[in-house]
Amino acid sequence: MTNQNVVMSNGGGARTDSWVDSMRASSPTRIHPFPSISPDQSSWMVRHPSALDIFDEIINASKGKQIVMFLDYDGTLSPIVDDPDCAFMSDAMRATVRKLARYFPTAIVSGRCRDKVYNFVRLAELYYAGSHGMDIKGPSKGSKYKKGTKGVFFQAASEFLPMIDEVCKVLLEKTQSTPGATVENNKFCVSVHFRRVDEKKWIELIQQVKAVMKEYPQLRLTHGRKVLEIRPTIKWDKGKALQFLLESLGYANCADVFPIYIGDDRTDEDAFKVLRERGQGFGILVSKVPKETNASYSLQEPSEVMVFLRRLVQWKKMTLRRQFRMKRQLEEFAI
Numbered sequence: 001m002t003n004q005n006v007v008m009s010n011g012g013g014a015r016t017d018s019w020v021d022s023m024r025a026s027s028p029t030r031i032h033p034f035p036s037i038s039p040d041q042s043s044w045m046v047r048h049p050s051a052l053d054i055f056d057e058i059i060n061a062s063k064g065k066q067i068v069m070f071l072d073y074d075g076t077l078s079p080i081v082d083d084p085d086c087a088f089m090s091d092a093m094r095a096t097v098r099k100l101a102r103y104f105p106t107a108i109v110s111g112r113c114r115d116k117v118y119n120f121v122r123l124a125e126l127y128y129a130g131s132h133g134m135d136i137k138g139p140s141k142g143s144k145y146k147k148g149t150k151g152v153f154f155q156a157a158s159e160f161l162p163m164i165d166e167v168c169k170v171l172l173e174k175t176q177s178t179p180g181a182t183v184e185n186n187k188f189c190v191s192v193h194f195r196r197v198d199e200k201k202w203i204e205l206i207q208q209v210k211a212v213m214k215e216y217p218q219l220r221l222t223h224g225r226k227v228l229e230i231r232p233t234i235k236w237d238k239g240k241a242l243q244f245l246l247e248s249l250g251y252a253n254c255a256d257v258f259p260i261y262i263g264d265d266r267t268d269e270d271a272f273k274v275l276r277e278r279g280q281g282f283g284i285l286v287s288k289v290p291k292e293t294n295a296s297y298s299l300q301e302p303s304e305v306m307v308f309l310r311r312l313v314q315w316k317k318m319t320l321r322r323q324f325r326m327k328r329q330l331e332e333f334a335i
């Protein structure tokens with residue numbers, strides 16, 4: 001499999017054609033339709049079973065611990081579509097996430113800028129980490145999970161704002177000759193989309209982007225699903241954002257926390273890795289095809305994510321009801 005996280009600091013080093021190979025692998029267009037699962041796919045499924053199939057095991061592992069939910073947006077809560085401005089989540093998904101946040105602290109962690117992802121999700125009770133975790137804000141009305149604290153707010157790369165703005169403008173200009181290429185300003189990072197670019201033009205596009213990057217050694221280039229990502233070279237990513245949010249919620253050195261991170265893209269791997277290293281909770285990769293991943297489990301698509309989240313809510317409701325009934329019985333017994 002192609003290197004998952006090719007990182008260039010200033011456009012030098014990695015060769016253009018290897019970048020094109022990575023771009024091709026970044027979001028495979030051919031999907032083996034179920035049930036004609038290839039041997040590769042079935043052995044991958046053994047290593048990363050469906051989170052729906054082993055739901056009871058997950059619940060058992062979380063017993064006595066506080067589940068904290070981290071959800072990526074594109075490809076996880078909303079299906080991947082050609083136009084990034086039209087990546088709407090369904091009302092059913094929104095209702096599910098709303099219920100989820102009633103029972104568990106819940107954060108959205110996205111590559112998009114925070115305002116944009118908020119406008120898609122529109123749930124004020126959540127934590128949001130935009131720009132790949134570089135822009136974090138807690139619920140606008142304060143958190144019911146962390147009472148008495150001032151709102152959470154952290155921007156890891158504020159000094160890069162003018163540079164990102166500038167590079168965004170330059171990229172817009174340089175890439176306009178490549179039909180289908182679009183540039184998205186994500187505040188602390190920039191996305192150059194190639195989903196609608198003819199594959200024959202990918203080399204041209206990567207050359208245009210690399211030429212711009214040469215002038216900005218403080219920025220690095222990575223890629224996700226049919227998108228090139230330009231962001232500051234600082235050591236901050238979705239994994240760091242996850243750690244920051246756990247700390248903000250008071251679970252820094254806590255053994256009784258069980259974080260679950262669900263994501264579909266390369267940038268989510270940083271968060272999956274942190275969970276593996278902490279030995280707490282686990283990651284779930286949303287993918288229909290085998291991918292090298294640090295996630296423990298898998299789900300095929302956003303519709304399965306919704307089923308999984310609903311089951312979590314149902315289980316929590318049942319547990320709380322059972323606890324309430326037991327408490328009442330004990331009280332009656334005491335009288």
Ligand SMILES: O=P(O)(O)OC[C@H]1O[C@H](O[C@H]2O[C@H](CO)[C@@H](O)[C@H](O)[C@H]2O)[C@H](O)[C@@H](O)[C@@H]1O
Nearest residue numbers: 073074080081082084087110111191225226227
């Ligand atoms: O971290 P995420 O919330 O998954 O954001 C990653 C990128 O998502 C968006 O692009 C992706 O989704 C688009 C809409 O489905 C799709 O057209 C594009 O090809 C995908 O790469 C977003 O537009 C990017 O800015 C994010 O970086």
